[in-house]
Amino acid sequence: MPMGWDIQTTKDFLTLRKEDYVNSSLLFMYLFLVITSLMIGKSVSTALFISKYGALYLPYAIIGQTILLTVLIAFYLRLSRRLQPSLLISFTLLLLASNAVLLWGMLHFKIAGVIPILYMWGGIFGVIAPMQVWTMGNFIFNTREARRYFGFISSGGILGFVFGGFVSKQLAPQVGAENLLPILTLLCCLAAWLVQLVWRRNRERIAELQTDAADLNVPVSLQQSALQVLESRYLLLITTLVTIASLATKIVDVQFNAITQNFIHDKNEMAAFLGAVNMYMGAGAFFLQLLLGGRMLDKLGISVTILVLPLSLLTSSFAALIFTALWTAVFLRLSDQVFKHSIDKSTTELLYLPIPADIKFQVKSFIDTVVLRVGDGVAALLLLLFTNVIPLINWKRPGSISLVNLPIILLLLFVAFRIRTEYLNALRLGFRNRGLDPKNVSQYISEPATWQELNTYLESPESDEILYALDIMMQGDQREELLLPHLRRLLKHPTVAIRLKALQMLLNLKRDSVVNEAEELLNDPDVQVRAEAARYIYSHGQTDLLTRIQSLPDYPDYIIQGGILLQLFQQNRPDNLPVAQLIFDGMVDDRGESGKAARIEAARVLGLIPLPVKWHCHLIDLLQDDAIEVVSQALESAGKSRHHDFIPFLLEALEDPRTKVAAREALVHYGHRIFGTLKDHLSDDEVDAEIRSHIPHVLSRVGGQDAVQILLDCLEQKDVHLRYKILKALNRLRSNDANLVFDEHKILNQLFAELKQFYRHSQLLLAFNPVAIPLTEAGGRQQDLLTVSLLERQDRAMERIFRLLGLLYPHNDIHQAYYGLRSYRSQVRANTVEFLDNLLNPTIRKFILPIIDSKVTLGQRVRKGRAFWKWKAMxxxxxxxxxxxxxxxxxxxxxxxxxxxxxxxxxxxxxxxxxxxxxxxxxxxxxxxxxxxxxxxxxxx
CATH class of the missing domain: 1.25.10 (Leucine-rich Repeat Variant)
Structure with missing residues (x-):
């Protein structure tokens, strides 16, 4: 280690956090012991097998190993549902340790057939023991923590390569290869003790990260684990990646041994050579992990690191095809193991993190054991196929094995590219709400099945679904015998639009069987329903409409007048206007409280007719009425008229909290015709701030590309509240119409302006109160007013930042990510940070991550901001x-x-x-x- 590096500097360099240093160190040591044992066991078992049988028989041993492991894992998975993970892992380690002692005794007494058993045992050890380390890590760390700590933990395994190789290299020639097995036993016992220590330290944390198993479909057997994998696209892709990688690396392993046996023949020399290769390989991998591993995974993510192993295998396999020498064997080994047990191992383990914890243990065990060994078995079958059936491989020229492996490596590279996207999708599904559109109805209305489905919509509690079904039925061949009972029932529905639609359909059916129900609707609180009921009675009744109305008890005069007034206008006869004028004057003459209901009715009717220009003055009078209820109804009617005479009154009404909602709705009715006026008011600093704050909402409700452009043009506002309203409107537009185009340059400019303000507030906060506690973590602890105010400003700025991100990236993803960061569950927050780390491009990511990662302290965040904008300390x-x-x-x-x-x-x-x-x-x-x-x-x- 270079001079001047203390332990704290080393921890920072390896991206460790102080609070998790103990856990990381324990897992580091656990993996170190396991890999040291593995290297000793593999050196011994491989050297003894190659020396006695030769590399030609390795495929047969691999097939036997695969079959045996499949049986053992089926039993292992069942145990995993009955035993606590820590007990299962410790039991497995102790069992492997006792097996090593037993095999050592069998070798000592030269029992026949023990060497193939030892080789298969070594392969089983190499699958189960390392897998259990990462399983333990997945129980302890959440997604975000795993990215930081897995690189460091992997370094323990790499040092295990070095130490295990060193022990084999030094001791095999002196004591004999088989006499190294007792050392393996001792190391496994120490590892089992570490497992119990780690588990006891983290019981509460493990309980927090685990999902309630009762709510999950947890596989309990080998078959169920396989079905669980097959039902998930993401798990299936991981399985494919692991299988192909196993194929490629196993063929590389056989090719390495085949080349080596041509140069080394003594078993002890072979074990020493294998140990030396492992030692130098581990040393190289350690420095690679130290310099690049954790940082590479943390900064670049799996999108880059997952390609490292396939590319290295591709290079070394080409070299082995061209050159057959001992150095090519070493190159093959290094290209496989150096990356496989450092960068690639950390990357592969990260792929499992989006999987729920209680499912993860069984599924990961299945993939990392059965699937991995199946890949090895298929590799062995391919080697036998291309040796005995299709003579492509010449074992005297082991370089020819590359001809089989190169296509497999290319396929591995392709799958690695594919899984990068699926990893992002898997994280997205962890916190994103999903649903299906209920309005998926066949266009063939005459089909009985379609009618049956539509009938279920008519009985739905959702008004939107009922209206959708009615719209479909109005367009098709209406089956009256089925439709009439529904329409009769819907006349009493609480939703105005449904009552109105049902009446209209009954009118089209020419059925007079609901006249009594229509008479009841003459007293409906909605004037449109009353008018439609009057039209139905007029069309189907046997007596005069007015007579019908007057015969109803307690029927208010203004309702009669409103219904008649609407009928007069709907007949569109010029000679009706004088009569309509007389009726209208009678409705609005009483300006007091007693006449308010009549004036509301008059204002409502004016919104339901093509209003003659000469009648505009009447609506303007109602817009200036003393009663807010009358003004609100007049605003609605003015919006429906869409005449420019009313626009000044609508804009003025935005200032009044009592009428602002009605005024906004009225302006929406104008559509694109009013955009010029709205833009002028929105961009004018002299216009009242309250009026301006409502304009973005109107623009977003109308929609369209012009609305987007106006809002983007006005985005750079000094008024923070108005800027927020504009961003909210832009998000609504983005959510409602995916085809709209947003100027990325303008959005990025504003995004970096918001980020700069956020970091500046962080610096001000650090200078004023270095121990400020975020509002979400403060609980009941009191903080001074300025600290709280700065923290509130940061919270609001954070929302604006995410609204801007929602214009650059998939809107729903960013929306869910924002709420994921505010979750009380640490696992959800960590998954969200991980998701954004993969979603955002590097330029934006380096600014965003320090402000969303709860592990980044206020001081660290401020140092980032000072580096970004060259600020001085204050x-x-x-x-x-x-x-x-x-x-x-x-x-x-x-x-x-x-x-x-x-x-x-x-x-x-x-x-x-x-x-x-x-x-x-x-x-x-x-x-x-x-x-x-x-x-x-x-x-x-």
Whole structure:
């Protein structure tokens, strides 16, 4: 290690966090012991087998190993549902340790057939023991933590390669290869003890990360594990990747041994050589992991690191095809093992993290054991096929094995490319709400099955589904015998649109069997329903409509007048206008409280007719009525008319909290015709802020590319509240119409402006209160007003940042990510950070991750911001001086108060200047602070 590196520097370099250093170190040591044991066992078993039988018989041993492992894993998976993971792992390690002692005794007494058994045992050990280390890691760390710590933990395995290789190299020639097995036994026992220690330390954490198993379809057998994999596209792709990688690496392993046997023949020399290769390979892998592993995975993500192993195998296999020498064997081994047990291992383990914890243990065991060994078995079958059936391989020229492996490696590279996208999708599914559109109805209305489905929609509790079914039925051949009972029932539905639609369909059916129900609807609270009921009675009744209406008890005059007025306008006869004028005047003559209902009815009717220009004055009068209810109805009717005479009144109504909603809805009715006026008002700083704040909502409701352009043109607003409203409107547009185009340049400019402000607030917060606690973590702990205000500003800025990201990336993904970061569950937050780390491009990612990762401290975040924008460090007084400006009146007032409480005389001039402020809040705060200072000074005297 270079001089000057202390332990803390090393931990920082390996991306470790202080709070998880113990867990990471224990798993580091656990993996070190397991891999050391594995290297000793593999050196012994391979050397003994090659020396006695030769590489030609390796495929047969591999097939036997695969069959045996499949049986054992089926039993292992059943045990995993009955035993606590820590007990199962410890039991497995102790069983393997006892097996090593037994095999050593059998070798000592030269029992026939023990060497193939030893070779198969070594393969089983190499699958189960390392897999259990990563299973333990997946139980302890969440997604985000795993990215940081798996690289460091992998280094323990790499050092195990070095130490295991060193032991084999040094001791095999002296004591004999088979006499190394007792060392393996001791190391396995130590590893079992570490497992129990790690589990006891992390019981609460493991319980938090696990999902309730009762709510999950957890596989309990080999068959169920296989079905679980087949039912998931993501798990199936992982399985494919592992299988192909197993094929390629196993063929490389056989090719390495085949080349080696041509140069080394003694079993002890063979074991020493294998140990030496493992030692140098481990040393190289360790330095690779130290310099690149954790950092490469943390900075570049799996999209890059997952390609490392396939590319290295491709290079070495080409070399072995061209050159057959001992150095090519070493090159093959290094290209496989160096990357497989460092960068690729950490990457592959990361692929399992989106899988729920209780499913993960069984599924991961299945993939990492059965699937891995099946891949080895298929590799052995391929070698036999191309040796005995298709003589492509010449074992005297082991380089020819590359002809079989190169196509497999290319396929591995292809699958690695594919799984990068699926990993992102799997993370997305972890926190994204999904649903199916219920309105998926066949267009062939006459089909009985379609009618049956539509009938189920008519009985739905959802109004939208009922209206959809009615629309479909109106367009097709209406089966009256089935439809009539539904329509009769829907006449009493609480939704106005459904009652109205049912009446219209009954009118089209020419059926007079619901006249009584229609008469009841003459007293409906909605004028459109009343008018439609009147039309139905007029079309189907046997008596005069007016007679029918007058015969109804307690029927208000204004309802009769409104219904008649609407009928007169709908007949579209010029000679009806004088009569309509008389009726209307009678409805609006009473300007008092007693006439309010009649005036509301009159305003409602004016919105249901093509309003003649000469009648505009009547609606304008109602827009200026003293009763808010009348004004609200007049606003709605003005919007339906879409005439420019009413626009000034609609905009003015946006200022009044009582009428702003109705005014917005009315402006929406105008559609694109009003965009020019809305843009002028939105971009004009002289227009009242309340009016401007409602315009983005109107634009988003109307929609279209022009609305997007107007909002983007007005995005750079000093008013934070207005800027938020514009972003909210843009998000609505993006969500409603995926075909809209958003100017990426403008969005990025605003995004970096918001990020700069967020980081600046972080620096101000650090300077003023270095121990500030985020609002989500504060609980009941009290903090000063300025600290809380700065934290609130950051929360609001965070929402604006994510709304901007929602314009650059899939809207639903960003929306769910924002709420995922606010989850109380640490696993959800970690998965969300991991998801964004993979989703965002590197330029944006380096700014976003420090502000969303809860493991990044306030000081670390500020250092990032200072590096990004070349800011200097600031003192508390400098921070307050920057805040005492009128740009943010509330922060300014809080800073004035804080400066007074801290008796910072250097800020006296800034506080004095606020005494002359036009803002009463700033002026009164400054006066109070100055007065308090004087009283304190007098008290001291």
């Amino acid at each position: 003192t508390k007084e400098e921070a307050l001086a920057e805040l005492i400006t009128p740009s943010d009146r509330w922060l300014c007032a809080c800073a004035i108060y804080a400066a007074g409480a801290l008796h910072l005389n250097g800020l006296s001039e800034s506080i004095q200047s606020m005494r002359e402020s036009f803002d009463p809040l700033l002026r009164e705060t400054a006066v109070r602070v100055i007065k308090g200072r004087k009283m304190t000074a007098e008290a001291r005297l």
